[in-house]
Amino acid sequence: MRIIHTSDWHLGQFFINKSRSQEHQKFISWLLDQVLEHDVDAVIIAGDIFDTGSPPSYARELYNQFVIGMNTLGRQLIILAGNHDSVSTLNESKNILAQLNTQVIAAASEDLASQVLTLKDKQGEVGAIVCAIPYLRPRDIMQSRSGESGQQKQQALGQAIGQHYQEVFELAEKQRDELSNSFPTKSVPIIATGHLTAMGVTTSDSVRDIYIGSLEAFPAKDFPAADYIALGHIHRPQRVAKTEHIRYCGSPIPLSFDELGSASSKSDSSKTDSSKAGKQVLLVDFKDGKLNTVEPLFVPLFQPMQVIKGNLASIEQQLAALSDIDPDGLPIWLSIEVDTQDYLNDLQQRIQALTADMHVEILQLRRARKQQQQRIEREDKELLAELTPEDVFERRLATEQFETDEEKERLIRLKTTFTSIVNELETELNDED
Incomplete structure (x- = not known):
């Protein structure tokens, strides 16, 4: 059998x-x-x-x-x-x-x-x-x-x-x-x-x-x-x-x-x-x-997919290694994780420039998790009493990635909801006083 x-x-x-x-x-x-x-x-x-x-x-x-x-x-x-x-x-x-x-x-x-x-x-x-x-x-x-x-x-x-x-x-x-x-x-x-x-x-x-x-x-x-x-x-x-x-x-x-x-x-x-x-x-x-x-x-991998990790120079080298992609085949779906000490507000534009002429689709772009962890460790040294609720909330948001339009819309909703909750609590506390 x-x-x-x-x-x-x-x-x-x-x-x-x-x-x-x-x-x-x-x-x-x-x-x-x-x-x-x-x-x-x-x-x-x-x-x-x-x-x-x-x-x-x-x-x-x-x-x-x-x-x-x-x-x-x-x-x-x-x-x-x-x-x-x-x-x-x-x-x-x-x-x-x-x-x-x-x-x-x-x-x-x-x-x-x-x-x-x-x-x-x-x-x-x-x-x-x-x-x-x-x-x-x-x-x-x-x-x-x-x-x-x-x-x-x-x-x-x-x-x-x-x-x-x-x-x-x-x-x-x-x-x-x-x-x-x-x-x-x-x-x-x-x-x-x-x-x-x-x-x-x-x-x-x-x-x-x-x-x-x-x-x-x-x-x-x-x-x-x-x-x-x-x-x-x-x-x-x-x-x-x-x-x-x-x-x-x-x-x-x-x-x-x-x-x-x-x-x-x-x-x-x-x-x-x-x-x-x-x-x-x-x-x-x-x-x-x-x-x-x-x-x-x-099972064959019917859709080409790849994860690329490293600093910008390393990522550029890894992308260059994909230069022999068959242009008539399926584009490679990419997840790119960038490891850099600097906060780059133009990260998405840089990666798009590197892949502009390549037969790839970037489905996921994020910063390395260890950067997020280092930021958390630095913030852990601060006393909670030194921070406002807004500070704590912003620090928590900073550990997440909001790259796509959908994610950015979610970020706006989160901030709006948080502000509304804080305002309601402050009003209740003022009424009690």
Whole structure:
């Protein structure tokens, strides 16, 4: 039995006002090719198929396109909801997609048996049993109790999640035992899924933390003894608790610049050095009912992206190294972080002048974080009593970047709101006097 584990597609995402539709289109075509090339029996998408609960029409079209592609290949597809996905959006086409060899689990169910699915191999025989567990919303697995402290709510939720996993797993074990009684020589693995934050993982800027009640992370020891656990939500591929069988596959395309890692800025579907691409799906192989191998399949970087850091001279050199960009290809999306001791009020104009004749688009321009930290450290030496509320507010604003028109408008709103609050408080104090 061989599956591909993927997650966090975020169809419909806009990346700093840039559509990812072409990247997702290329990824879907690439993934279908991998299913065929590696003779895969099924694909599991462990949550966040969409970026929002109301995805745009082209995102739904891509979703349906992949479902049809998998059905055409005669392979199974299991889709689990993530915290970004709308239960009603996924459920609206669930019954139709079931006729296309696709099973959708949008939420935890009172009928736990409905979350125990079977995967069949190419011979039509049961090849694996799946504990299909999506993103677990508190209202689906526990009842709120009045008077509980934050710690008690956290403990109750952690226990409810662990209990849900265990109960679904026990049903899967029962089904496996029944299968073994009918076919004594047949041994099948149990695969569990999940969309949550496990303890000890590394996140990225694009991950919106899931805080269910006050639960921040789920202990790896509380997962059931499944042969493989396919997780979603964390965008960086990684093992959980140094195990081989509990895995995050990560998102298939970079959803923030800090996810690039060692990705090549010039990669495309034909030229990508896959060993540097960073993004991946996992090819999971089972043999004799047990986990055999987990192999990363590196996803090409369909949209050239690059992070450039340093002082102005270093940035100019790094930009010069991009001079051989194919003018007929896609422009490189750039994040530039400038490290300089001086405050340059014309920084944006300087960078624009350096890139004026280049086939690039600057999506992010900011000053180095260490400059901001140094400024904070200097200000920490001042006594709070020496500062007015306006001073404190201005110092805090100085740690942020307001480069784009949208960010500058936000800055104006923040200052207006702050001034209004201060004036109201001063009026109240004067009235009391």
